[in-house]
Every structure is written in structure tokens, then in C-alpha cells.
């Protein structure tokens with residue numbers, strides 16, 4: 001069946017993350033980073049939201065639009081970093097640091113968000129932390145993003161030992177090698193990368209920030225230190241520029257295929273469900289985050 005007809009028939013919108021396969025990026029109504037997808041999910045007036053990404057993104061869409069049908073074309077698409085933060089451990093940490101506020105990355109389960117004071121994405125983490133008056137911040141779960149935020153604030157960032165394996169595996173030597181091969185290229189890396197990789201960069205951005213920067217920059221060549229799916233979008237939107245990838249792949253993001261997307265639109269399955277109480281408690285920290293600007 002024709003995808004546009006199917007979308008119209010179901011009154012559905014397709015939100016896709018920048019790391020999705022080209023076949024998904026090409027048919028998405030909104031393509032973006034986690035912050036942009038959360039914003040789109042909160043604004044859409046369709047009955048159905050199809051999230052092409054990983055589990056926490058679909059949960060976030062449901063939390064922001066609890067009356068809609070939210071589907072994730074493959075329930076097995078789960079973020080391993082989100083799974084590294086458990087409610088029990090977070091409750092323990094909160095007890096150990098009673099004066100600290102909890103900032104949780106959107107890459108967390110709905111249960112973790114429900115226990116947090118405010119959420120953040122890689123696009124606004126620094127601004128979110130700085131917006132809080134508390135001197136101590138429990139930052140969950142990405143250690144590298146927490147260390148990056150620490151560079152910009154005197155508040156004490158209490159780190160969680162979580163990481164994104166895709167960005168952790170990008171090595172400084174890879175970036176240096178690419179730079180030797182392409183000396184005029186600007187180096188853009190994601191803040192989930194290690195501090196050593198961040199130190200090699202000209203700019204540190206979320207994927208949305210990289211998209212904006214690549215458009216505006218006078219440079220014609222870029223080394224991109226993030227999941228390789230973003231380079232498809234960058235090349236498509238900037239055909240006169242060159243992008244050199246670290247060839248890092250998130251196998252979870254690649255689980256969503258065009259066939260699964262169509263099947264999910266036809267059947268409105270697999271559907272995301274969450275308990276009402278979790279939806280209620282998790283919404284406030286996400287909404288607080290969305291009011292805070294990007295960095």
C-alpha cells in the first residue's frame with residue numbers, strides 16, 4: 001500500500017531520529033534529534049504517532065501526547081544506555097545526596113524520568129543544569145555528557161556510570177587520522193564522546209546542532225563524530241559539502257526498517273503503553289526541559 005495513503009487513512013505522523021536508515025529518513029514527516037522529536041510529538045494533532053527511533057523516544061512521545069496512539073515499529077529497538085539507569089539505584093543516590101537535583105537525559109526510561117526534577121537532551125544539557133540553583137546535580141545516565149556539562153558550571157555534577165557504546169567507541173586516533181587526511185575539515189563531535197575526543201573537536205553539538213552548523217558554516221568539509229546515519233542527512237541537505245564519518249553504527253537504531261514501518265502503520269502495533277501515574281510524573285520534567293533553550 002502507498003505510504004502516504006496509509007498515513008492519511010490512519011491520520012498518522014512519522015517522527016524519525018537522525019540515526020535512522022536512509023529509507024526511513026526519506027519518508028519521515030519530522031526528522032531530528034531527541035529534543036526536536038519531543039517538540040514535534042507535543043505539537044502534532046494527528047491521532048497516531050509512529051516513532052522511528054528507540055524505546056525511550058516512543059515513551060517520550062506518549063508522555064507528551066497520552067491521548068494518542070504511539071507505535072514503535074520494532075519493540076526490540078531499545079537504547080542500552082537508557083537501560084543502565086535503574087529506579088532503585090536512583091532512589092538510593094537521591095537519599096545519599098538529599099540536597100541534589102536530578103537531571104536525567106531523555107535517554108532514560110519513563111520510570112527514571114518520573115523520579116527526576118528535569119530532563120535534558122544533548123542539545124540543552126548545559127542550559128538545563130545551569131538553570132538550577134542547586135549546587136549539586138545528579139546527572140543520569142551518560143557519564144560523558146555529564147563530564148562535558150561539568151566544563152561549563154561550578155555546580156558539582158554527580159555522575160552516573162552510564163555510556164553510549166556508539167560514542168564511547170569513537171577514538172581520538174580515528175579523528176586525528178581523518179583530520180590528517182582532510183586537513184581543511186572542521187571537526188564536529190557529539191557530547192556523548194569521551195573527553196579526549198571532545199578535546200580534538202572544533203565544535204561539540206547534538207545531531208540537530210551539527211545539521212544547523214553544517215548549513216551555516218563556510219567550511220566545505222566536516223569530520224562527523226557521531227552515529228553514521230546523520231551523514232546521510234548532512235550529505236542530502238548539503239550536496240556541495242563533504243562529510244567524513246567515523247562509521248559508528250547504533251544497531252538498535254537500525255532495527256527500524258521500511259517494511260516494519262508499513263506493518264506498524266497498517267496494524268497500529270506494536271503500541272507503547274505506560275501506567276497513568278508514570279505518564280503524569282514523567283511529563284513535568286520533560287515539559288520543564290522544553291521550556292529551556294538549546295545550547
Ligand code: SF4
Pocket residue numbers: 019054078079080081082107164165166167227250251252253
Ligand atoms: S546511539 Fe547510543 S544513546 Fe542513541 S540509541 Fe544508540 S546506544 Fe542509545
